[in-house]
Amino acid sequence: MDVTIENLSLHYGDFQAVKDLSLDIADGESIVMLGQSGCGKTSTMRCVAGLEEPSAGRISIGGRAVFDADAGTRVPANKRNVGLVFQSYAVWPHLTVLENVAFPLRMQKVAKAQLREKALTTLRTVGLEDQADKSASALSGGQMQRVALARSLAMEPAIMLLDEPLSNLDARLRDDLRVELRRLQLDLGLTSIYVTHDQSEALALADRVAVMQHGRIAQLARPTEIYDTPASASIAAFLGVLNIFPVQPGTGxxxxxxxxxxxxxxxxxxxxxxxxxxxxxxxxxxxxxxxxxxxxxxxxxxxxxxxxxxxxxxxxxxxxxxxxxxxxxxxxxxxxxxxxxxxxxxxxxxxxxxxxDEVPGIVPDLPAAEAPAELVGAGQAGE
CATH class of the missing domain: 2.40.50.100 (RNA polymerase II/Efflux pump adaptor protein, barrel-sandwich hybrid domain)
Structure with a gap:
């Protein structure tokens, strides 16, 4: 389903984590929100999920408003039909792999006759059908992340939200799962919002990359354009360009x-x-x-x-x-x-x-040390 974000703002006290942000995501499109910690990427995703209540703006999923500050619309997170995959696997170790994947189906009141087959079909999609009856605690980190992904896919979400799901894995496994995630997104036609600070991940997984700085989207473009023509020197530096030299004013x-x-x-x-x-x-x-x-x-x-x-x-x-x-x-x-x-x-x-040096209109905020405490640290709202 398509997602529309209009004039979204989010405050934590006096600190504004997201600033008048607007973004249209097409049905089946993969948007990667790329930026440093504290830039507002995770806060934006959490607003879409319903885990944060924005200060202003409007969010719709598949044409249905799930948040509208002016109209007073606030659909709770469990009514938005979004799949969530986080940095921590959040896999229940006391359950089997199959039981982990079947859990959201039980919450959806899927009939027992269909539940096991549907869970197995989803495990087959992520390549874990042969691990169905194993204890989740016996799995490797990469397998646990696949279980977390399968659990979200099983509920057939309108959109998939992924918050740095590969950052705890080793480099080779990250590379392999990037390819797998992209294959799944394309094969299933999933609309997805993926949050990361890793430029290689962003380029590999996105139809379009939204580079975020200081609570705003500084550049929104296809991966090749982001790589070849960054909109500012600060974006180029974040993308790994090591040779950046300030120059004197002039037009020659x-x-x-x-x-x-x-x-x-x-x-x-x-x-x-x-x-x-x-x-x-x-x-x-x-x-x-x-x-x-x-x-x-x-x-x-x-x-x-x-x-x-x-x-x-x-x-x-x-x-x-x-x-x-x-x-x-x-x-x-x-x-x-x-x-x-x-x-x-x-x-x-x-x-x-x-x-x-900077995209016009993108103004740096307070240093991270001066930002509110709830915004500091991996996996917190202000990322």
């Missing part, structure tokens, strides 16, 4: 760093008086022993450290002009460049992106 294609005697050439022009920075992805940086005269940006420097990462090598180079540039090089460059080597760092003009 030749830019000057405000912190170092470093000139950069970009195909995009400066932004005038808007505070701006240039962003260079590490994979767009080339490290060479000789300078290519055809490259617009070429700076001499000294290798600081090289780190072998399997298919790639990360290389840090301190430029003679002062800044450190990070490069992600293909293959085992750790055997080519060593600390102390003199090299050239080269970047094409098309890969030097000029970005505003």
């Amino acid at each position: 294609h030749r830019l000057v760093s405000t912190e170092h005697p470093l000139e950069l050439v970009s195909e995009s022009a400066g932004l005038g008086d808007v505070p701006a920075s240039v962003s260079i992805r590490p994979e767009h940086v080339r490290v060479t022993l000789d300078r290519d005269a055809q490259v617009a940006n070429a700076w001499e420097g000294t290798v600081g450290v090289t780190v072998f990462q399997g298919a790639t090598t990360r290389c840090s180079v301190t430029l003679d002009a002062g800044p450190v540039v990070e490069a992600t090089l293909a293959g085992s460059a750790v055997n080519v460049f060593h600390p102390g080597d003199r090299v050239f760092v080269q970047v094409d003009a098309r890969d030097v992106k000029v970005l505003p």
Whole structure:
């Protein structure tokens, strides 16, 4: 079912966790809300679930208003038909896997003759049919998360809400379950809202990514657009761009760093008086022993450290002009460049992106230490 959020606001005392947020989610669409702790992503999801009462705005699911501050509509969480999967598995260890999945079906008064078969069908969907009669306490972390997912799927929710469900798993298992979650979402046509601070997770699972900052959506776009053209330098930094250099005001294609005697050439022009920075992805940086005269940006420097990462090598180079540039090089460059080597760092003009420091209208809040206590900490309302 489709979900519409209109002018949603949520206050905790004097602190505003969500600020006049509007978002339309199509039937069967996967929206990932991506952002740092305290940005309002979990608070928004909890408002949709009915676990928080917004201060203002309207939320509808499948055309039915479940919250409307002006009309006084407040549908309780257990009447919204939403599936919830949290960071903690919340699996009952004293029950079998089948009993865990069957629990919401019992609450829905499903006939006993159908209950076991429906629960088994759902377990088959997540690949756990052969574990049905095992005690839930005997499962691995990844299996427990699948049980939690199956339990939510069994009730055939109108929408699925997932709050960092993979963050407690090891890296390999997270990668595997990302693929599995995306397959399920596509196969079942699930409308879903997925909350995470992990950019790789967001790019893998989303039809569209909503990057949240300070209680607002700073950028809403498809994963490829978010990755290729972040709307601000602060978003680029959050997405893992390591080379971000503030530049002096101007409108030309030749830019000057405000912190170092470093000139950069970009195909995009400066932004005038808007505070701006240039962003260079590490994979767009080339490290060479000789300078290519055809490259617009070429700076001499000294290798600081090289780190072998399997298919790639990360290389840090301190430029003679002062800044450190990070490069992600293909293959085992750790055997080519060593600390102390003199090299050239080269970047094409098309890969030097000029970005505003912040998206217009996105104003930072109080530091996290000054935010209300209930907003601080993983899994709490203010995330």
